[in-house]
């Protein structure tokens with residue numbers, strides 16, 4: 001089976017978890033796209049009702065709006081769900097505003113830590129993930145590895161202002177770096193107006209430690225390591241069928 005079909009199978013399986021009345025985070029990329037198309041079809045056919053999508057990128061927003069999925073921004077969702085609730089009494093960490101999010105990944109290790117951001121959407125994706133009750137990741141089996149970094153570099157989103165100093169910082173940690181380019185040859189600019197440095201660390205022995213180092217650095221807005229505490233299940237398809245891996 002070709003990869004595209006495998007992606008579709010994983011994505012459509014995850015959509016079975018979307019139920020009437022849910023607020024659904026809509027991921028970015030070629031795998032998440034299949035989930036969005038399926039959700040739109042189910043809405044159109046009357047098999048899903050009262051659904052709102054919260055897109056993780058402008059590209060996804062355009063796609064989902066074009067397919068007729070009712071959308072909310074995260075800010076609109078927040079206002080809607082906290083109407084008549086005293087903000088101070090609301091424990092946002094425990095009150096996940098989004099019921100479920102279906103998103104892709106570039107690499108998944110054996111502990112279900114992820115690298116994301118191959119499509120440049122990692123910042124909004126991580127914000128949506130941290131506001132989500134259940135994050136379902138959809139991949140084909142080629143994305144699995146024993147250690148992060150075996151198959152993919154770490155996308156690091158940085159302020160334009162800090163570009164050169166962040167390259168220097170990442171290289172001081174041992175990474176080989178590339179500034180991401182867009183199709184027109186200029187620097188790729190994210191939805192939030194930042195640049196991306198693709199940082200190749202080789203195999204990452206300790207993703208949690210690298211996560212903390214990158215989090216602590218001013219000038220780095222966000223990065224593509226998603227530790228498994230953000231993840232609920234990984235839907236992984238191969239020619240042998242579909243496996244649902246869960247964080248224990």
Ligand SMILES: O=C[C@H](O)[C@H](O)[C@H](O)COP(=O)(O)O
Nearest residue numbers: 029030031117118119120121
């Ligand atoms: O920024 C993009 C996202 O993190 C994607 O979910 C990730 O790159 C996987 O994309 P795809 O499903 O196209 O391989």
